[in-house]
Amino acid sequence: MAIIKLSAIERRRLSAFVTCLVIAVFAWLFTSLSNPYRYTVKQVITFRNAPLRRAFHPLQSDTIDAVVQGTGWQMLVNKMNDEQRPVSIDLHTLDNKSFIVLNTQLKQINLAKDLNHQIIAFTPDTLFFDFSNRMTKRVPVQLVSKINYQKQFAQSDNVKIQPDYVTISGPAEVLARINSWKTDSVKLTGVNESYSSRVALLPAREGNLDILPKTVIVNIPIDEFTEKTMEIPVRLINNHNYYDVKVFPQKVKVTFTTSLTNYPDASEDDFEAVADLDKWRINGYNALPVKITRLPSYGKVVKIEPQNIDFIVKK
Template sequence: MAQPRITKTRRRKIAIFLRCLGLSFIAWLLFAVSTEQIFRIDAGISYVNIPESKAFHPLQSDTVSIRMRMSGWKMFMKRLRPDTPHIQVDLNGLRTRNYIVFTNQLGYINRQFPADNQVIGVSPDTLYFDFSKQTQRKVPVRALYDIQFKKQYGIIGDTRANPEYVTVTGPLEDVANIDYLETDTIRGIDVATDIRTIAYLNKHQKNNITIYPTFSEITIPVGEITEKVVELPLKMENASRYTSVRTLPSKIKLTFLVSLKDYNKWSSRDFEAVVDMENWEKNKVQNLPVILTKVPEHCHVISMEPQNVDFFVRR
């Protein structure tokens, strides 16, 4: 059956229709992005002007939904570069009540955004808080770092923090669960000298606690490192019930990294390697794994030969 042919006139009408459709879509798109519309955006919240005499627990999530009036074009650009905005909530009103109403803070919130982005509402509109006993506690500072060292360099000593301890203030049940505070991650590339930097402490989104001071000076000793090889005699554990136990070999070779200045400080006496006969009794293994039970600080073991040894038992 022959297919009907489209005449030139019909093709011209279809082309004109598609062109008009495209122009209409572009016109609608330009109108949509140029006019102001109301959009909903999720935002995280943090607290300012926290009453010093009160400790509190927020009774809702730390994320709210913002109704914001902005142009469609700005919203389109925001979709291309998605990020979660953050707003500050003024808690000065908690001195006389246990809730905060966002409607009363719209002026303060709008000052945190560009002038052409107008916040007209927040959901939920009211934040409720549960007050509890406030306490203080001193906790140690723990430095977090992600450092890439220059070849043959590494950490050669204890990381130091000044101050070593900071004061945490907040609800008793929250402060009691804080054993230490970590710093923001300290980063470095091709490091070959000591690191001294100011690192801020991370509250891990606990907005109802305060920290003093909020930062610590971190010192990380860095120096040249080298390899050292020692031979360790093997010790036996849980072998007292046997007349004798002998391993083959009786020693292992241990290779570790140590700072150049401490090369002569560490010897085989500072390490300990054992094999446990209980492993043979329970699992009837053919050979025993070597376990390192003592390694000095800042000595990084890179190899151990052999890792398993044969053994002979006389009952």
């Protein structure tokens, strides 16, 4: 294979030529990308100022094509970035119309945008809506939470939400599918004290739904837990034939966890321990297992001594 040998002067001339060519290409590219262009981007629609007396349902997709005026650099960035930027559409004219002409709101929409990144037009340029009678419904608030407690700490009572119901308004067919409304997720780590805070409700995904109120106050009682042992009498159940049955022992020791706040108030009246005679009558058990069917709220049984009791049946 032939090798072209260049003299030192020729190599310098070639190097200078290549350098000038690269500079010229970059200069041309920079100039071209600095010029204004029109290009199309996908944008998500959001709604505001929804009509108070009319429920509506959009008859088109929640994304539209926007024709944008911008530099070549901005066009290049938009092509590389697929993130859909929301466009807020004002719906106040739907009180007496069934459509919105987007191009009439261009000035208002562009006020929130960069002057060098203005929307020229929309496709489609008109949004149409279907209307139905607006109804209201009260539904309970559902707390969404993920809580990691410090060792020996836990929830000690029911969560309190104020208000515990919210009012939603919108089309009847949409409201029929809604039985509760969730909050934003409450995420806590290493918790060792009660939690109280104002929490936002999840926004409506449908633009034709209104939620009141937008926030609620959430109180989660949290306390330190410890163990306590008590003797609980055993009650016999399912003695259908009214046998004369004697159980041994008549009480069992129950070790359970309880919050420090409730520790002094825990009594045997808070518990129910049962033994099922059907375990003998049907299954032939020689000893009856003891089951705790009632205990203080948020307490947990650690152990029962003994777990099984003896019995004598006199027919």
